Amino acid sequence: MIHPSYLRTFIELGKTKHFTRTAENLYMTQPGVSQHVKKLEQWLGKPLLHRDGKQFEFTEAGEMLLQFAQSQFRAEQSFRDSVHYQQTLGGHCKLACSGGLALQIYPLLLDIQQRYPDFRFSLEAAPERTIIREVKSGEIELGITSEVVQDAAISQQLFGSDELCLVVPQGVNGDWSTLKELGFINHPDGYQFATAVLSSNYFKEFSGMELLPERGFINQIGQILIPVSRGIGFTVVPRSAWQAFELSEQVDVVPLSSPVQQPLYWTHKRRKPLPQRYEMIIEKIELQVQSNLEK
């Protein structure tokens, strides 16, 4: 890319149409202006001036370069302005969370965007492991996870919890034998969730997920409970996922003797403080999660 001071010189030459006066205005010497123009011509590979002795006119390329140079300087100016103006009610926010939470959170984000159109949101529904990986890589800036991440590069804050629900087809009881017969509907976090719930509520019978027949796998949050509602199997999902299921009355939630709370952590890079624009989002999401617990 060309040295911008050459462009500045050329812009001034466009105004004065006079080498010597250009030099004076820019506090340089006349040969400097000549050399700048020559550099620009070498760079573009085209003459910028029709020269006729000491007279000159701008060529087509010259006129175009004037336009371009000015646009580059304007772009720089507006960039510097935007850097110095801290944008707290706008900007690109990149988040990721579980599918169940995503269904609840997305409307909140849209509300914000409607009120403050300078916001732009990317919300990804993804499994825990993916979220953690993407936070570490910087693809997303703020994740919501339930796992505690053992990584010095990651910082986490507990802000709420989501109860894990054992969901069975309508009218089915929660006996171990029934569950074993039904079989398990798996999803990206299925093994982790099921292990947590079954090991503490069926500690006598449960001895590992490998012994339960897996009846299917689905990674669309809206669809995990469909096979359950049709009597095909049982599964374990966060309460938020069950609440978000449109046919929630066609499945039953088995009351658990020892409920399992799934903690919710804000998860982001430790060394990179979250930009201010996340403040409002965090506040709204925490409110939403608290209201879930009260139901």
Place this chain on the structure above:
Amino acid sequence: MIHPSYLRTFIELGKTKHFTRTAENLYMTQPGVSQHVKKLEQWLGKPLLHRDGKQFEFTEAGEMLLQFAQSQFRAEQSFRDSVHYQQTLGGHCKLACSGGLALQIYPLLLDIQQRYPDFRFSLEAAPERTIIREVKSGEIELGITSEVVQDAAISQQLFGSDELCLVVPQGVNGDWSTLKELGFINHPDGYQFATAVLSSNYFKEFSGMELLPERGFINQIGQILIPVSRGIGFTVVPRSAWQAFELSEQVDVVPLSSPVQQPLYWTHKRRKPLPQRYEMIIEKIELQVQSNLEK
């Protein structure tokens, strides 16, 4: 403005997130990368990296700079492309001519623009002197004039002519005494035109415009002939202006014993060859002017 090579380095750092590897990829040394980043930070007045020992993350300003730098490079690339691609069927064409011709020419330009939307036209209707001045200053690139300009910076080519018409109210004869009684309706080129026509057709009686009463002055081409149509005075305009007058049947054109042809010259800067994009325009206008003569 900042040296672009710093930006290039920063872009590479954005890709590698690694000083040493950035240096290798750009065939420079590691301290060079550090110094480039430092220069950029001094320039912006904000840190670009959250540093933590040898680890780092981009700050908000850093992310913004990455975006900006890439957009600057893209802009430069597309500029260079556009310079090397000769645009013959598009671009900004700046023309000026008399009002009468403007009325005829403007539809031609709009036809062209409809077919080739990359064109952009500025057509100014102006008096001769204005046209010449603006061609010299570069405000317009191509003018149509009737005068021969004695100026080494201007180049002209004869391409047609427009007949000057002595226009009187309907039913009025062209006797000198009648004209003198009617009085003159003046316009920007009125004295010049009238002097040319009257001195060669009324050479016995005519002895200067000062002796004719001036009944009005108007610089809108569509309105010059209105006072004439109402019997208020006579005037002299190019045939193109009379043809363009919507009430042309409400005025009479006096047949002249010695018709006066107004030459039409393409007028532009001598040292600045007309860009190719004017080719089609010139062709169309010349055709139009020739068809005027045949009427």
Place this chain on the structure above:
DNA sequence: CGACACCATAAATATAAATTATCAGAATGA
């Protein structure tokens, strides 16, 4: 705990840009 990987800093060197000095052509004015 030692070896290595990584980035920062300072000094030295290399590169690039500015100025000075000078020339040549064109406009200006007596």
Place this chain on the structure above:
DNA sequence: TCATTCTGATAATTTATATTTATGGTGTCG
């Protein structure tokens, strides 16, 4: 018409800038 002034181009020199080399400190991993 001819000297004078004004303007821009070029070459050589100086100055400024950027890059590299050398080195140091810190964190990481086996």
